[in-house]
Amino acid sequence: MIILEPCPKCGGKAKLRRGLPNLGNSKERFAMVQCLTCNYKTPTIKPKGGESNESLKNRVIELWNQEPR
């Protein structure tokens, strides 16, 4: 279980956003993390090849957590 760190800009609560996680078409899937307070967000990332939703989620959370605080 990976924990989302607070927003690097304002310390606000972050939310994971994912697109169409239950559809099989990988072209439609994406993930990003966005701050609920200031709307600061990671780039939107897409699955590589047949990457699982779980792996996609973990990658975007790592991206968010690596932001300098």
Ligand SMILES: [Zn+2]
């Ligand atoms: Zn923020």
